[in-house]
Amino acid sequence: MSLALIAMSHSPLLHTAELPPAPEVRARVDGAFEAIHAFAAEYDPTLVVVFAPDHYNGFFYDLMPPFCVGLAAEAIGDYGTEAGPLSVDEAYALAVVRHAQQADIDMTLSRRMEVDHGAVQPLETLFGGLDAKPVVPVFVNGVAAPFVPMRRIRAMGQAVGDYLASLDERVLVIASGGLSHDPPVPQWDTASAGVREGLIDGRHPSPEAREARQRRVIEGAAAFARGEAPIRDLNPDWDRAFMADCAAGDPARFDAYEAEQMTEDAGHSSHEVRTWVAAFSALAAAGAYETTLEYYEAIPEYIAGFGVMAARTAGER
Numbered sequence: 001m002s003l004a005l006i007a008m009s010h011s012p013l014l015h016t017a018e019l020p021p022a023p024e025v026r027a028r029v030d031g032a033f034e035a036i037h038a039f040a041a042e043y044d045p046t047l048v049v050v051f052a053p054d055h056y057n058g059f060f061y062d063l064m065p066p067f068c069v070g071l072a073a074e075a076i077g078d079y080g081t082e083a084g085p086l087s088v089d090e091a092y093a094l095a096v097v098r099h100a101q102q103a104d105i106d107m108t109l110s111r112r113m114e115v116d117h118g119a120v121q122p123l124e125t126l127f128g129g130l131d132a133k134p135v136v137p138v139f140v141n142g143v144a145a146p147f148v149p150m151r152r153i154r155a156m157g158q159a160v161g162d163y164l165a166s167l168d169e170r171v172l173v174i175a176s177g178g179l180s181h182d183p184p185v186p187q188w189d190t191a192s193a194g195v196r197e198g199l200i201d202g203r204h205p206s207p208e209a210r211e212a213r214q215r216r217v218i219e220g221a222a223a224f225a226r227g228e229a230p231i232r233d234l235n236p237d238w239d240r241a242f243m244a245d246c247a248a249g250d251p252a253r254f255d256a257y258e259a260e261q262m263t264e265d266a267g268h269s270s271h272e273v274r275t276w277v278a279a280f281s282a283l284a285a286a287g288a289y290e291t292t293l294e295y296y297e298a299i300p301e302y303i304a305g306f307g308v309m310a311a312r313t314a315g316e317r
């Protein structure tokens with residue numbers, strides 16, 4: 001039995017930016033990615049649990065759970081990420097659902113989950129593709145308000161971690177997304193009727209609609225990097241404080257994060273850090289842990305307070 005964790009920001013602009021960051025910035029991101037790749041290779045997990053948000057590709061306002069386990073999952077392939085089925089371990093996925101339910105978590109499940117770059121970028125970065133390892137994908141809502149209190153995400157992560165810690169496996173839990181950022185994802189409250197329809201039921205858009213949406217993000221990022229976009233500033237102080245809370249080994253700290261204040265301080269997509277809360281809470285369920293790797297920098301070209309962390313149960317080698 002053993003648990004390890006990798007948390008990483010994602011950004012579709014990593015591969016698509018028209019105005020890329022300075023080469024030394026990109027080199028530091030690549031260095032951080034190489035370091036977590038090496039960490040994952042050395043740990044050599046036998047099971048991967050990926051906590052990932054979704055950006056109105058798999059989950060919509062026709063039915064929006066706070067979190068959901070995929071018993072089968074398919075990547076939609078946005079922003080040039082790999083498309084196709086994930087190698088989901090259905091038996092473990094179902095056991096995660098059952099265990100969480102018995103721990104008083106109203107876990108939801110999908111037998112046909114669709115995932116986007118949020119789930120796929122970490123799998124590509126760490127393992128080179130979608131199907132290298134048996135995986136349990138766990139959607140955590142990070143964009144569609146309203147949001148359940150953070151203590152519920154903490155409790156969900158803890159329940160999942162309790163189960164994972166009981167297994168005779170080397171489990172890697174992954175968190176994807178965050179930190180402070182405010183990319184041009186439509187908000188229900190300010191969306192037009194047509195856009196709202198897409199937020200309710202926008203599955204499988206036409207290639208033209210998909211392309212238009214991606215253009216909007218790519219152009220928005222370039223404008224933001226030039227200081228010309230109506231996008232909230234990144235907030236490195238907030239990001240560093242959050243990462244310090246992650247390193248502290250005390251998941252109760254997460255309960256202090258209140259959703260509306262987060263939007264105010266760190267932008268509409270800062271709620272993606274719910275994946276980090278779930279993953280660190282899961283890791284903490286296996287006992288004290290130590291952070292072995294930490295990288296952070298604010299990268300406007302990626303519209304992201306960009307952070308990477310790795311951690312594992314203390315005293316294990």
Ligand SMILES: O=C(O)CCc1cccc(O)c1O
Binds near residue numbers: 185302303
């Ligand atoms: O395609 C979208 O809807 C949003 C894309 C996007 C942009 C910047 C940072 C992110 O974390 C992210 O997901």
Ligand SMILES: [Fe+2]
Binds near residue numbers: 053118178269
């Ligand atoms: Fe995202």
